[in-house]
């Protein structure tokens with residue numbers, strides 16, 4: 001497989017994608033499958049977001065790296081596919097990260113996992129690809145992390161998703177892994193020149209990293225470190241979702257291999273957010289983007305034959321205050337607001353909204369319902385202590401009720417609605433709920449408890465990108 005084949009295929013098939021559930025201001029593949037965001041980077045004045053991509057079908061397949069670019073993190077353009085599995089020993093370019101070369105800001109490096117799965121052998125190794133224009137990437141033939149470098153510490157079949165963290169003159173590469181004992185951990189490698197990497201230390205945290213730790217990302221902010229990571233918990237029954245996205249706030253001393261853990265939690269309390277990655281931009285912001293889907297969930301647009309599947313969450317600014325993690329939509333979204341309408345019971349409104357509910361201590365219910373079938377709805381409620389979201393009545397893809405992890409004696413909400421998604425931010429981003437909502441209507445009718453005050457901003461929809 002080559003990038004050219006993939007790009008030709010995309011050009012030929014992008015117009016046949018069914019637009020019904022296409023989003024207006026979220027990253028999506030033009031055609032085919034998307035999972036994890038990869039290689040989030042601010043490069044040459046623009047935001048680049050790569051992603052796990054299989055253009056040829058709306059199901060997971062041999063992984064390519066799709067490529068999106070944006071000036072404002074809200075409207076994305078598609079660039080040609082950056083990586084394709086093109087060698088005999090490679091059955092997929094799995095997740096990883098990007099880094100602008102510290103000595104040459106025109107040079108962009110991608111770090112990714114080479115997945116080999118043939119003839120009963122599964123092997124995952126780490127590799128690099130480099131570009132001088134941010135469009136064409138050339139893979140380095142030599143691996144940076146071989147199976148031999150891993151074998152003493154972890155299963156060579158499950159070691160993936162390299163993340164870079166630079167501390168002083170050392171570049172650390174953190175990879176997700178499963179130990180020989182079947183427990184998840186991270187392996188940390190180090191390099192002084194980006195050419196050769198050496199094993200540095202193991203990062204274990206018993207009970208925290210599941211059976212497989214994957215998709216790490218680390219940043220340093222306000223004297224704290226933040227690790228976001230995903231994990232697979234194989235001990236859960238098969239009918240349960242076994243994947244989750246998590247974080248640890250702590251003090252991480254990479255040089256000494258000591259990672260002091262202060263607070264941990266789950267990134268999102270809703271149904272669909274996985275494999276989040278982090279980006280630091282020129283404004284000093286830390287931005288999180290996740291896959292707005294989840295392994296094990298119903299694949300609605302695939303099952304409907306819409307020829308695409310998967311999207312990215314809205315980019316969120318991450319802050320840590322008093323060891324509490326906050327997530328908030330990037331400010332750029334507000335430029336897309338076209339009006340401000342008071343929230344009213346019974347209003348019918350299109351699906352691209354930025355809606356706020358003013359702070360209240362009173363319990364309430366707010367439903368985004370099918371305009372003709374009021375019972376089919378995504379319902380947000382507050383009972384005076386907890387927030388709950390519930391989409392059990394949605395016929396295409398019912399969503400089980402989810403309750404906030406925190407108790408709140410008052411709440412304010414911000415709710416970002418797109419064609420097939422609802423992202424809820426509670427109390428300035430103290431907790432979030434992200435869900436794909438597939439209700440077959442062009443508009444929602446809003447049902448809200450009388451007395452609840454709020455504002456509905458419609459968002460200027462952009463042309464659905466093909």
Ligand code: FRU
Nearest residue numbers: 036052063094095160214275
């Ligand atoms: C997480 C993940 C990664 C892997 C990629 C493959 O969703 O399983 O660990 O690199 O997806 O597409």
